[in-house]
Amino acid sequence: MKNLKYIFNILILSIFFGSCSSDDDEITAVETNPVEDLNLLYEISAEGHTLQMYSEKEQLEVGYNEISILIKDLETNQYVTNASPTWMPMMNMETMSHSAPHTLLNNSEENSVYKAYIVFQMPNNDSERWELKLDYTFKEQVLEKIIDLDVVSPIDGLKKTQVFTGSDETRYIMAYVNPKKFQVAQNEFEMVLYKMENMNTFPVVEDYKITLDPRMPSMGNHSSPNNQDLTYNIATQKYEGVLSLTMTGYWKINLKLLNENDEVLKGEEVTETQSESSLYMELEL
Structure with missing residues (x-):
């Protein structure tokens, strides 16, 4: 009788743990939508498939734009994983054309x-x-699609991109990347820096330095402590530092760009007689 009771208990435990295991399998099998938090900007129909373009922004803006592209096979209702896409953005002006980083x-x-x-x-x-x-x-065919883009100035009107010629006569493009939302705290700060080699080629600028001097013009142009200048991270290909913000309001982030020899290529030191740098970004929190 004791043996029968023992076997019965083992059977109950096996059923219980088997049920838990089955539930866990069902939970881990649930797939998340990789573009669930993004905005669908464009959906273009093509033969047998559609092209979808997503962004975290509601519109493409001047400056840094992260973009996700999906290609959907309408026959299988599945997204294509072997499309090997390449792209080239082009600005068509009245007398010339140029690309972008x-x-x-x-x-x-x-x-x-x-x-x-x-x-x-x-x-x-x-x-x-x-x-x-x-x-x-798509289905072993190499295809080409031209998509007209609507690119607007930043909706909040703040300066997040600088295009300028340095003292070395090189044309640079600098853009703010992160954080997506600033805090009254020490913020991990990221920017990208490119130079214009020709109208269609923009290599990443490596091993320079970008100094930070945040100021509040409406509050006597005071700064903040514990900022860390931006240096190049080869893994991310971005410039990374720390931006310290001590209160809410409008901030002008005065910048200087220095080359590998610590020569200033653009920007000025903020002093009692020099209230701002010619190289800057803006934010409001």
């Missing part, structure tokens, strides 16, 4: 989502517009 599209994090970013230097206007040339493979 951008990274290569890749799907290393999520097979069906091709991610990269573009730094737009200027907005569209009535006679000058951005377009995106997208090349990709």
Whole structure:
């Protein structure tokens, strides 16, 4: 009788743990939508498939824009994971055309989502517009699509991008990246820096330094303590530092760009007689 009771208890425990294991399997099998928190900006129909472009922004803006592209096979209702897309943004002006700094599209994090970013230097206007040339493979065919882009100035009106010529006669493009939302605290601060080699080529600038001097013009132009200048991170290809903000309101982030020899290429020191640098970003929190 004792043996029978023992066997019965073992059977109950087996059923219980088996049920828990089954529940865990069902939980881990649930897939998350990789673009759930993003905004669908464009959906373009093509033969047998659609192209979708997502961004965390509601519109493409002058400056840094992270973009995700998906290609949906309408026959299988599945997203394509082997499209190998390449892209080239182009600004078509009245007398000339030029591209913009951008990274290569890749799907290393999520097979069906091709991610990269573009730094737009200027907005569209009535006679000058951005377009995106997208090349990709669908069902073993190499295809090309031209997408008209609507690029606007930042909705909040703040300066987040600088295009300038340094004292070395080089044309630079600098853009703010992170954080997405500032706090009254020490914020991890990121920017990207490119130089213009020609109208279509913008290599990353490495091993320079960007100094930070945040000021509040409405509060006697006071600064803040414990800022850390931005230096280049080879892994992320971004410039990283710490921006200290001590109160809410409008801040002007005065900057200086120094080359590898600590020579100032752009920007000025803020002093009693020099209230701001010619190189700066703006934020409000």
